[in-house]
Amino acid sequence: MPSTLRHLVLVLGDQLDAESAVFDDFDPGRDAVWMAEVAHEATQVWSTQPRIAIFLAAMRRFRDRLRARGWTVHYRALDEHDFPTLEAALAADLVALTPAKLLAVKPGEWRLAQSLPATCAAAGLLWIEYPDRHFYCDADDFADWTGNRKDYRLEFFYRWLRKREGVLMDAGKPVGGQWNFDADNRGSFDRRGPGLLPAPRAFAPDAGTREVLALVRERFAAHPGRLDAFDWPLDADQAREALDDFIAHRLPLFGRYQDAIWQGEPWLYHSRLSAAMNLKLLSPRVVVAAAVREWREGRAPIEAVEGFVRQILGWREFVRGVYWQRMPGFLDENALDAQASLPAFYWTGDTDMACLRDALRQTLDLGYAHHIQRLMVTGLFALLLGVRPREVHAWYLAVYVDAVEWVELPNVLGMSQYADGGRMTSKPYAASGAYIQKMSNHCAGCRFRPGESTGERACPFTTLYWDFLARHEARFARLPRTALQWKNLGRKPAHELAAIRAQAETLRAALAPDSRSSHAGGG
Structure with a gap:
């Protein structure tokens, strides 16, 4: 008997992108989304309570937003099942739901990129993988760029990608007459310190997030970390508010003081956007465009904007390319033969x-x-x-x-x-x-x-x-x-x-x- 479920769409905890390619052909009448919270993802490394909480809270909010669209979401909440791993939970639901096909965006971790397709194959289903278009540069693009290079250098990659994307370029040349302004971005504070800093936009936990925080405190009580100050953006709307706040209040001085440290001042002029971006709540293209607009309209200096853009369009894309080029052997490299234990x-x-x-x-x-x-x-x-x-x-x-x-x-x-x-x-x-x-x-x-x-x-x-x-x-x-x-x-x-x-x-x-x-x- 043929399956009545056409596509089961797998969404991982760091793939909370409502504009994902995997949703392009989604039919609410014939398709469903699958998500799961699994304790192993918090214990394979001994994750701190804030890290566990942000994934669970953001996943649940994403689930609720999809359901508000009228979509079916099969969601395995942590306190509602006892499957030991993500793979075990998926295997059980593939049997129960009998989809005709399973669709997924490429996982962001090499381990899952191997194990999840294997789980699908064991169930007799074809793993249909979509590219993660959240990024500017996919793994194949990066491989083409590396070519026969023995070593990878950010500066050359950054120039190549800026040219290709036309970011901070003018008639084929970098705006401001140079590719980077790093020399202008090494300021430190004098003995008076940073002075009165604009507090970043904070997001008080709602009822659903408070429920997650209580769960984490109870279920992962032995894990390090504290949740008292948990106030991260957890959905696309909040992530955009956090971006707007950074652009308006901290970007102009970000460049000058990006390397500075001051006791008791965790945020200084930094953006606080990396978690939202890595969960895919916020597109890097939106972030870069917002920063570039501030320079073009005269509200932020080129050294601040270029330094910020270099971290996103440059370094963030660069390290992802290196990761997929070097795994799985990268994990065991130890060129300096370091053998001490972590204190x-x-x-x-x-x-x-x-x-x-x-x-x-x-x-x-x-x-x-x-x-x-x-x-x-x-x-x-x-x-x-x-x-x-x-x-x-x-x-x-x-x-x-x-x-x-x-x-x-x-x-x-x-x-x-x-x-x-x-x-x-x-x-x-x-x-x-x-x-x-x-x-x-x-x-x-x-x-x-x-x-x-x-x-x-x-x-x-x-x-x-x-x-x-x-x-x-x-x-x-x-x-x-x-x-x-x-x-x-x-x-x-x-x-x-x-x-x-x-x-x-x-x-x-x-x-x-x-x-x-x-x-x-x-x-």
Whole structure:
């Protein structure tokens, strides 16, 4: 007997796009949507409560909006079933619903891109995959661009994609006469700090979201993180409000202060849009067009707009392309042979290092840290300490509300930890405590001193920085972009360097936990 259900349309938690290609031919009389909440997606890495909550709350709101259209949505809520995995839930419903075909947008995670089509095949159904047109550049486009390149560099990709899309271009040339204005975007605050900042648009939880927060607190009570300040945009309308708020109030100074850090100020001039974009609630084309319009109409300077556009049209598209080019082997790359464990304080924020304490506690409280906190505080310390890259990746995937693997993994393994040996970046992002002192106010209230590398007051970042240079001298000393750092290492007297390396070993031993909670390593 033929199925009465023509198409079952699978929608994953990071595919909440009402304009998705998978809906182009949707017929409410013959088709249905399938969505599921599964505990395994929160425990494969030990996800924080804010990260779990944003996915569940946004998924439920998307479900309700589809149902309001009159569409049938088969939805497996977390507290209404006991299927252990997404694949098991889908397999059961394929038998129960007997669709003629299953339609899906390509998953954003390599694991699911393999397992879900296999689940479909096991049920005797053809997996019909649609491209994710949320992005400017699909995997095939990126592969064509890479060609025979051994290494991938953002700058060349960014120029290529800007030309192709005509963004910030004038008669084939970049507006303003240069491709990027990064040199104008490295400002830090003076001792007075950022002053009175415009608070970003917040979204108080409605009844449905409060129900999710209660569920997460109960079901995932052992998971780290807090939900007291949960106020993220959870649907397309709220995401657009958040974009409008950023454009009006923070974009003009975003460029100048995008690398700055200030204690107790998590947002500064950042957009707070990455989670909404990665859930597909907000199109990058809409975001880029809104920013470019501000420059064209004279309300935001070119350095702010170009710097913001580079993060979205440039870096965001770039890392996705790298992800699909390099998986699955990317996950196990460890070019620097880093073998230390991730310190337990990454899950608690309990450390005397003021910069790390602030970034970690903010992360656990909000599920958020801006890109310099991630790269040059939490990521930098893991790099210098020599933590296994896969553990660092699992932590980042677990703690941030905007973390989905296609964007998080290349950022961590390729950029932050240099685990790919330079395929994505031409040098490791290694720095001492002096960098943090320059870009933040943390050092003034910290018991450690960024200028000291040995002794009780030595900054662990500085101690580990010189130790990192010594450990990897053979690899980097003669490379053009790193030669100066290693030349400075050569000026260290032998006895001083020996003392630094001894202190680094003591520090490393002290941070190697005797017993770690089962989730500390992640994945």
